[in-house]
Amino acid sequence: MIFKNKVFIIIGSEGQIGKVFKQHILYNGGKVCSVDILRTEKKSNKNEFYIKTNITNLKNIKKILDKTKKLYKKIDCVINCSYPKLNQSKNLNSINFKKVTRNISDHLGSNIVLCKITADFFKKQGHGNIILFSSIQGVMPPKFEHYENTNMYSPIEYTANKHAIVGIVKYYAKLYGKFNININSISPGGIKNNQNKNFLKKYKSSCLQKGMLDAKDLISTMEYLSDDRSNVVNGQNLIVDDGWTL
Ligand SMILES: NC(=O)c1ccc[n+]([C@@H]2O[C@H](COP(=O)([O-])OP(=O)(O)OC[C@H]3O[C@@H](n4cnc5c(N)ncnc54)[C@H](O)[C@@H]3O)[C@@H](O)[C@H]2O)c1
Structure with a gap:
């Protein structure tokens, strides 16, 4: 029960990665406040409760922290x-x-405000971890040739956003690290989700073994960043991509 007595907030809990993280944490004894803009069919129970809200609003972020703490x-x-x-x-x-x-x-607005408000909360509490999501496109531009003859596309704002997440994490880690607060990001490679076969093949040719990932491939990195083993890892961006960025 590695997450016994641990309390998590997962924002984007109904998405591909959020869902897998949430299930893993609950299965291993943790408690989760699940936050998503989507309505969920599941009901809250003693180990998990849902907040349907929009993270781009400052007041909503405060409410999420207050409700979870309560x-x-x-x-x-x-x-x-x-x-x-x-x-x-x-x-x-x-x-x-x-x-x-x-x-x-x-x-970026929601990630910056989330970091600031959460880090202030953790400072009073005396400890805490924040994990943001960048991407392989937070460290490299898209491989445009992979998208040829598909209807897929990776927009400039995604690359801009994800590069900036790496900077946000460094900025706040440096400000708040001395208060026993760790702020890091994970940069996953693409996650399988019924993508075009040609795209999958080309994508895999840039990797070492697996090609596109399953969301569960990120679980061990999340576990590591959320516990004491990573106490001296701060302001970092952990790339989990089967070698796509090499
Ligand atoms: N899936 C991938 O291939 C991949 C690869 C690299 C990085 N990432 C990054 O990892 C993170 C998680 O990816 P994912 O695939 O699980 O994404 P996803 O789109 O499957 O899930 C995102 C979730 O966030 C929720 N959401 C969106 N806007 C919101 C808002 N304003 N307020 C509250 N909730 C909101 C959505 O409803 C959705 O459930 C994202 O930041 C993504 O950019 C994903």
Whole structure:
């Protein structure tokens, strides 16, 4: 029961990665506040409760922390797996100023405010971990050739957002690290989700063994970053990508 008596907040809990993390933490004895903009069919129970809310609003972030603290008395780790997809550009020729700025302010604004408010909370509490999500595209641009002859596309704002997450983590780790607070990010490779076969094949050719990942491939990294083994790992971006970035 590695998560016994541990309290997590998982934002984006109904997405591919959030869902797998949440199930793993609950299975291993932890308690989870699940946060997502989507309505969930499941009901809250003594180890998990749901908050349907939009993370891009400052007041909502405060409410999530207050509610979790009230219910479970403490918070050990906050993981942000959310990504606002609504305003992304659809292709290279459809860059729209309003959409780009909205997408960037939604993702970066919410991560910055989340870090600041949560780190202030953890400072009073005396400890805590924050894990944000960057991406392989937070350290490299897309391999555009992989997208040829598919209807898939990776927009500039995704690369910009994910590079910036790496900076946000360093900034806040340096400010708050001395208060027993660890702030790191995970940069996964692509997660399998019924992608186009040609794309999968080309993608795999840039990797070492597996190619695209399963969300469960990230569990051990999350475990490590959320417990004492990583106490001296702070402000880092852990790349988990089967060698895509090499
Ligand atoms: N899936 C991948 O291939 C991949 C690869 C690298 C990095 N990432 C990053 O990892 C993180 C998790 O990815 P995922 O695949 O689980 O994403 P996902 O799209 O499957 O899930 C994201 C969840 O966040 C929720 N969400 C979106 N906007 C929200 C908001 N404003 N407030 C609250 N919840 C909101 C969505 O409803 C969704 O359930 C993301 O930051 C993503 O960019 C994903």
